[in-house]
Amino acid sequence: MKALIYTAPGETEVQEVPDPVIQEPTDAIVDVIATSICGSDLHVVSGDLVPDTGFVLGHEMVGRIRELGSAVKNFSVGDRVTVSPAPYCGACASCRGGNYAHCEFGGVYGCGETYGGFAGSHAELLRIPFAGRDMIRVPDHVSDESALAISDALTTGAGGVTKAVTQQGRTIAVFGCGPVGLSALHYATIWKPARLIAIDPVPERLELARQLGATDVISAADPREDLQRITGGAGLDAAIDCAGVEATFQAALDSLAPEGFLSIIGIPHKPVSFDIAAALSKGLNLWTGLADVGPAQTIMDYIADGLLDPDAIFNHEASLDEAPALMKTLMTSRDHGIVKAVIRP
Ligand SMILES: [Zn+2]
Ligand SMILES: [Zn+2]
Incomplete structure (x- = not known):
C-alpha cells in the first residue's frame, strides 16, 4: 500500500510499504476513506517530539x-467507522x-515507538488494535468530515469544555481558534451559553467561529478590555485555552470571574510562567490534561441528531501523493488559510 512516511526532521515522503495484517484476534484492518x-x-x-523516523x-x-480478527463480534466487514487517536x-x-x-x-x-509504535492513518490501510472497543460506527447520513472531527x-475540544462548563447559560470564551479551538467552541454550544466568545487574530477563523456558534468575536492581541465590555464587567464563567501561549493564559486568568474555570488544552512549546498568587486569590478552578476518548460515542450521537455539525472546520482536500507538499506548506507558511486538511488516499 501507499503511505505517508516521516523520513527525517522536516521531511515526509509517500512510499510503498507492506499492507498491515491482523496480528491479534482483537484487530481490524480498514480501508482508509479519509484521514486529516x-x-x-x-x-x-x-x-x-519523537526521536525515531x-x-x-x-x-x-x-x-x-x-x-476483522476472530474476537471482534460487534462490527461487520463493510461498516464505516472512525477510531480514537x-x-x-x-x-x-x-x-x-x-x-x-x-x-x-x-x-x-502515527507517532513512532515512543507512543506505542502504532502505524498511522495517512495510508491506504490501517490496522486497528482493540478494534471492538475503539471503533465507532459512523451512521450513513454523517459525513466523512464529521467522523474525522470525532x-x-x-x-x-469537548474534553476541555466538559471540565470547565458546569451549567447552561454561562459566559464562555475560547482562546485560539485553530481546529481544536473551533471544535471546543462548537461543542460548547451544547451547553447553550449566554455568550460564547471566540478570540483569535485571524479574521477568517473568527468568521468560521461565528458559523460554528460564537456570539461574539475578538481579534485584538490583548482581549481583556473587550472581554470586560462583553461581560458587563462581571468576567467570564469559563475560559478554554487552545492557544497554548503565556499571554493567553494571563489574559484568561485576568478575565475570569471569581471561582471561574480555566481549561488548558493548548500545548505550550516551552515552559511558561503562570501567576499562581492571582489564581489563588481568584479561587481559580484549573484543569489541563489529555483528550478523554470516552465520550466519542456521545459526540457521534450529537452529530447524528443534528445538534453539532463541525464540517466547516475542514476547508482543504488533497490526495496522498499531494500530502508531502501540503505538509511542507503547513509547516513553513502562516497565511495558507487552511484550518484542517483532509487527505483522501
Ligand atoms: Zn490529531
Ligand atoms: Zn488499557
Missing part, C-alpha cells in the same frame, strides 16, 4: 472495515479506572 492532518503531525515532523504518520481517520485496551488498571489516555498497552497512531479535534 493534525497539528500533532506537524509537531512530529518538526523533529522535536521511518513510520507512517496520522491518527485521525474514517474508513471501511476490510477484515489513542488505542486503549479497556482491561488494564488505567483503563478500568476510566483513565484511557494512560492505557498500559495504548499509545497514539477522531481527535472534537473529542479534545
